[in-house]
Amino acid sequence: MTDEVPSGHLAVRALRAAGIEHLFTLSGGHLFPLYEGARDEGVALVDTRHEQTAGFAAEGLAKLTRRPQVAALTAGPGVTNAMSALASAQSNGSPLVVLGGRAPQATWGRGSLQELDHVAFTEPLCNRAATAQAPGAVAGEVGATLTAAATSPRGPAFLDIPMDVIFTPTSNESIAPWHPPARHPPDDATIAVAAEALAAADRPVVIAGTDVWFAGAEESLQALVETLRAPVAMNGQGRGCVPADHELAISRARGAALKGADLVCVVGAPLDFRLGFGDFGGTPVVHVADHPDEVARHVDLAAGVGGDLAAVLETLTEAAGGPTGERAEARAAWARELADAEGATRAEDRALLESDAVPIHPARVGGELARQLDRDAVLIGDGGDVVSFAGRHIDSHRPGRWLDPGPFGCLGTGTGYGLAARLAHPEAQSALLLGDGAAGFSLMDVDTLVRHDLALPIVVANNGAWALEKHPMRQVYDGWHAAADLRQDTAYDAIVAALGGAGETVTRPDRLAPALERAFAAQVPYLVNVQTDPEAAYPRRAALM
Template identity: 35%
Template sequence: MSIACRGADALVKALSKAGVKHIFTLSGNHIMPVFDACIGAGIELFHTRHEAAAVHMADAYARLTGKVGVALVTGGPGHANAVSALYTAQMAESPVLLLSGHAPHDQLGMGAFQEMRQADVAAPLVKMAATAQHPHTLADELAHAICAALAGRPGPVHLSLPTDVLEGAAHVHDEVNGECFSPVRQVLDDTTAARLVSSLADASRPLILVGPACMTRAGRERIGTLAAALGVPVVGMESPRGINDPSLGAFAEMLAQADRVMLLGKRMDFTLAFGKSPAFAPDCTFLQIDPEPQEIARTRRAVAERLIGTAVADSFPALDMLATVGRNAGKCDERWARDVRGAIAWRPEQWRTASSSLEKRVHPVQALAPFQALLDSHPDAVFVSDGGEFGQWAQACLRAPNRVINGVAGAIGAALPFALAARVAHPEAPVVAVMGDGTFGFHAAEMDTAVRYGLPFVAVVGNDARWNAEYQIQLRSYGPERLIGCELLPGRYDRVTEAFGGAGAFVERADDLKDAVEQAQAAQRSKLPACVNIMIEGVAAPSFKSRAS
């Protein structure tokens, strides 16, 4: 049995059956039929100020919920604006669906309004890119796209929506149900799992490294279960700083001592120094479980015969099976596991008394410390971190049950949209978004979105009036006489937030932080975003290659 309707109605009905409750969007001519179809459909639209922000919101929402995050933008320039944000989602292994309006099929090649080869533009940044062909097949095309986003290594996908497909007559079939949007999983069989667990047990100093897709809350729960079952340290990696990720403390010195490392959904890439010494011991051997055979082939090219065991499987089923098999296996040396945990938790003792050497400036450690209590106040609290040096300080200093960072892409600018999506995903939990002053400028107008929708969060801006990551590179590489192109004004981002209807606090002294945090919390109770603009000393991000350095 089928029901006649517009293609846009078929699309929205299919999204609803897929469990989509929220769409992050910016309006435009081509997608007005979808906006109309959403009325009364139980799907809430969050209307942003920039198309890239809509994709960043979908990205953070996907990471926080484990569901597909949906962004909807118009065609042509709207699509082009949105595409830039796909790279961050791709490298974070985040299942994002970008739906873009599109010129009608019957006008293609004729110079249609905002005509663009949109799927070709998106293709390098997504797992699949397609253009919907007919109203009748739109629901099936959507199901295929969502399954692709969730299957194997999760990631973004794109589907363009020509206006004649959205406005044309469609027939919605009853057999389209929730199961149509669930991909087939690649499981790890128990025999292979037992062989890999045995290989880990044979090592003296084994480690398991997992990739970004495992760093969701559900993934981290599985990581904890596996670590407990095997007694092997399981370390998640999602930072562009790789093994020198400040949130991992002195982990790099332990990695260099490991004699066997399992890569579970973790690419052998620049974040692991391509498996080379001194990041890894020259005789360290590797095991690998990955959903993509080409990633295993890439590892083999990097480490050759040191890759001694492999399997093709999705990360979550592999984590579950390894834990099941491992419960009956011997555990690794507790001293090694304890030492690894200690290295990750380690922070320099001098941080306890860190202070700025400059007047009317605050050291990053001082600036961040007061916000930990806010993150500790709720079991679903969300910590967002974005930016160069200050973002790295934040990742080293702050922790929370949920964390969203700019990820392996190393791109900056997404913190404000990330925070908005975090509030949508966790309506009652505190959201603390830490960013540099450069980052704030990318999507400052999303403070308007926060006010319009009543999505409160705390934006903590570390204001050193420069692009400090690049400044530090120039300083190290070329010297203090050859610094160029990194200066910013010491902007009053607190006042920018106030201009959009939010709350702001300006801090130049560490003693003023307590009042600023209290003001930010008061704004949350009023359903307003708050910006705590802290003038910081522009010091380099921490790097813990060893505890002796």
């Protein structure tokens, strides 16, 4: 080793010490020493066509691996183009790290190329936002940024490095391995209150969310519901933490469960609009979060517990124990009631999932896609109504294999998430389901998939509309709508073919299965452009305000 290397090289060495294997980027002169460091440290550069895709790819990989992942973006517009990824990561609790270029310190304030104080506007979104001020401080600042992203409550973290710092040589030192921060210890007193409430319930239901996956608590969750004999519904990346075909898992009967329960236990999910802000008609609520700061304050809780979810769930299981006597009978009857409701709703749904109607119903797209997916497939959804249909009709059997934009609802995540899925699980199926509106945000980055030799089946449900807005607007304004129409005859498959992939358009439901089979068998990104019924609207019930 030489005595000195550019500080940017040591930044990458610090990433490698944390197990980072991929650096998502779009080329910029402010970042050249990072690229040199990636070459020498064995970190793969994955260059995209838009910085938002680099940000979403890093966030998607963080979701899939449960560890911080990194996008390196050039100064000024490179960073501003990734603001939506930072905001989504904050909302999702994803440990996304963004390393930014920065105009030189020596000329700061004189109008250097892309001079902008990124810290001022990234700080509100990030667990930590800082500037590396000196070459010898760069590696340590990278380590601190990784730690901030991974510290509960998890979220994005940002570090920029001025151009005259990142290029300046500094001592060529080895970097100690980085270790994730310890999780927040749970409070035994609050667990005891929650356990007492659970033990006293005759009709409990458990709702599990994304943080169960991030905490590695899926086995602890399953042990809890099996001990309690409590039905469980899952959202976000909580999907699959208990397999969809487990006897206590429900998805279609969640509404019936929330109406009929005498206790709702929400684990690893915020009490946000997706759960009616925690208002279950007066039913007591136990909220279990991965940090005390994440326990809901806007709800009068029966109990609130914050801490390491695996430890909380294990202690809660032991303290609450299993039901006996009449309570055991009551819970068994409750589980049967919901299982019957689940089965009845699935039977009702079958008509849509197998519909031969033309235009094609969007539920039929999800139903046909589900028949193509292995149990361990990664499914990425990016869109409005079509992803809602898919979330309802496509089951998850393994944890960490469902990716959607999350509660922030930012479209454009899909191609980046698909890129991440192919890198994280090259041995497994991955598939990307897009609305035609969402396709407009990131389809150009199919070029990235092609250049990096990553095949991916892509399905576009093309109804020629922003359906998530069009149908509600019609209801509000007595049939009138505006700014909600697209062109249904847009050949999204031709766009992918022009970028080096392949694809086809499907207008009849009997053509769906063969087209999907070709997409999964293809050695390039393959887009199936499905013309769906523009009048089919997802029946929404979530309270948005």
